[in-house]
Every structure is written in C-alpha cells, then in structure tokens.
Amino acid sequence: MPPFPRGCVWLVGAGPGDLGLxxxxxxxxxxxxxxxxxxxxxxxxxxxxxxxxxxLSFVGKRAGRPSPKQPEITRLLVTAARAGKRVARLKxxxxxxxxxxxxxxxxxxxxxxxxxxxxxxxAGVGGLAAAGIPVTHREIxxxxxxxxxxxxxxxxxxxxxxPALAAGSPVLVVYMGFRLMREIGARLLAxxxxxxxxxxIVCHATTIRQKVIRTxxxxxxxxxxxxxxxxxxxxxGEVVALAPVxxxxxxxxxxx
Ligand code: SAH
Numbered sequence: 001m002p003p004f005p006r007g008c009v010w011l012v013g014a015g016p017g018d019l020g021l022x023x024x025x026x027x028x029x030x031x032x033x034x035x036x037x038x039x040x041x042x043x044x045x046x047x048x049x050x051x052x053x054x055x056l057s058f059v060g061k062r063a064g065r066p067s068p069k070q071p072e073i074t075r076l077l078v079t080a081a082r083a084g085k086r087v088a089r090l091k092x093x094x095x096x097x098x099x100x101x102x103x104x105x106x107x108x109x110x111x112x113x114x115x116x117x118x119x120x121x122x123a124g125v126g127g128l129a130a131a132g133i134p135v136t137h138r139e140i141x142x143x144x145x146x147x148x149x150x151x152x153x154x155x156x157x158x159x160x161x162x163p164a165l166a167a168g169s170p171v172l173v174v175y176m177g178f179r180l181m182r183e184i185g186a187r188l189l190a191x192x193x194x195x196x197x198x199x200x201i202v203c204h205a206t207t208i209r210q211k212v213i214r215t216x217x218x219x220x221x222x223x224x225x226x227x228x229x230x231x232x233x234x235x236x237g238e239v240v241a242l243a244p245v246x247x248x249x250x251x252x253x254x255x256x
C-alpha cells in the first residue's frame with residue numbers, strides 16, 4: 001500500500017453503502033488517518049475502521065441543517081494537513097464522480113498540500129449491479145452516460161443537451177435526479193425516447209434498505225414512482241429489463 005505521510009490528504013471513496021465494496025486502499029487510509037472528514041452519504045459503519053484516537057468530523061447535510069460550504073470544507077482540509085495530520089476526506093461512492101472531489105483536489109494543489117485519491121465504487125456501477133442491472137451488455141448498449149440532473153441551484157440542469165443525450169446514449173444513469181424525475185422523463189420523451197422504455201429507480205443501493213422500482217419512461221414523467229426514496233439513481237434503458245433475470249434473489253437474501 002502507498003505510504004500515507006503526515007501533512008497529506010487522501011480523498012477516499014467509501015463506495016455506495018455495502019462495507020464489502022470499500023477498497024483495501026480506502027481501508028488502509030482510514031486505519032491510519034489522524035482525522036476523517038466525512039459526508040452524509042457515507043455508511044458510518046466504515047468509521048469503525050479508523051483508529052480509536054482518530055478525530056471524526058461530519059461535514060455533510062443533516063436533518064435540514066445545511067452542510068458547510070465547499071470553501072469551508074477545503075479550508076478545514078488544508079488547515080488539518082498543514083498542522084501535520086494525515087487527513088482522510090471520505091465521500092460516498094467515488095470521490096471524482098459527482099462528488100466535488102476534483103474541486104477539493106484543485107484547492108489542495110493550489111494550497112500546495114500533497115494529496116492522492118483512493119477511488120471508490122461509484123453508485124452508478126456497483127449500486128446498479130446490486131439491483132441486477134449491468135451498465136453495459138454487448139447486445140444492448142455500446143455506451144452509457146452518467147448524468148447529474150442538478151445544476152448548482154438544484155433545478156434541472158440547463159447545461160445538459162437532452163436531445164443529444166436521448167439520441168446518443170442508449171443507457172442513462174442519472175445521479176441526484178430524485179426530485180426531478182418528472183422533468184427528466186418529460187425531457188427524454190420530448191427528445192424522442194419511447195414511452196415504454198424501461199426505467200429503474202434504484203434506492204439505497206447495496207444497503208439493507210435497498211429498493212428497486214421498475215417503471216417506464218412515460219410513468220416516470222407522470223411522477224408515478226410509488227415507494228421510491230432518496231438517495232436514488234434513475235436508470236433509463238433496455239439494460240433495466242435484465243433486472244428480473246440478474247437479481248433472482250432479493251438483496252437481503254443474497255447477503256444473508
Ligand atoms: N460520489 C458518489 C455520488 C455523489 S452524488 C458516487 O460515486 O456514487 C449523490 C448521488 O449519488 C445521490 O443523489 C444518488 O443519486 C447517488 N447515490 C449515492 N449513493 C447511492 C445509493 N447507495 N443508492 C442510490 N443512489 C446513490
């Protein structure tokens with residue numbers, strides 16, 4: 001394993017939830033860290049891998065209270081590193097997939113703080129697999145697109161070219177789209193995707209609360225997603241139709 005020197009920050013991916021999906025590199029980083037800054041989507045069981053004397057600092061959004069702003073988080077990372085600590089910055093999934101890890105890395109570089117990334121299993125791959133949905137299948141799709149539906153203000157991103165996405169990507173995996181599912185469905189239908197196209201809403205993937213709601217694009221656009229809960233991924237495409245075949249056991253049974 002690579003050394004974790006004092007004064008260094010590791011951006012660590014915690015995976016989508018299941019402890020088994022944490023990488024050995026992440027476990028190694030957590031075992032050595034003097035301080036761990038962690039987010040809301042991290043399975044807190046992971047923190048049992050830290051040293052008994054490690055400082056644990058929650059920097060996510062909780063119970064309606066806003067999370068610290070990004071500049072504040074980077075300031076905390078830089079200050080801890082400059083104090084000679086081994087700093088682990090723990091994020092759900094992979095730190096570089098819609099997780100602002102890249103922004104934090106840029107800030108560390110700008111501050112002259114050495115860092116490295118311990119990649120994690122992103123929810124859009126590992127979480128889908130736990131739901132029986134492969135992101136690619138040779139006979140179905142030669143491309144897959146990871147999309148964040150959000151813009152910085154929380155509305156549907158206008159920077160996305162929905163017609164191009166609809167035409168160019170047979171499978172779309174939408175992060176942070178839960179509250180925007182109607183608009184997402186409507187945009188894809190308007191761009192020519194089929195009303196009957198299969199859709200899955202994969203909620204709390206890889207955890208004991210995992211729930212997979214299978215629907216169609218038309219029903220998604222109508223907001224018909226009974227039982228769905230955030231955090232969730234919205235998966236659009238024919239790979240979703242494989243779920244009944246590839247997940248013959250419920251998640252709870254398969255981990256028993
Ligand atoms: N860096 C993370 C993604 C952060 S964005 C990663 O690589 O997975 C947060 C979004 O990720 C959530 O809104 C949701 O869409 C998705 N997500 C993260 N964990 C999830 C889980 N266990 N189940 C379903 N969706 C999840």
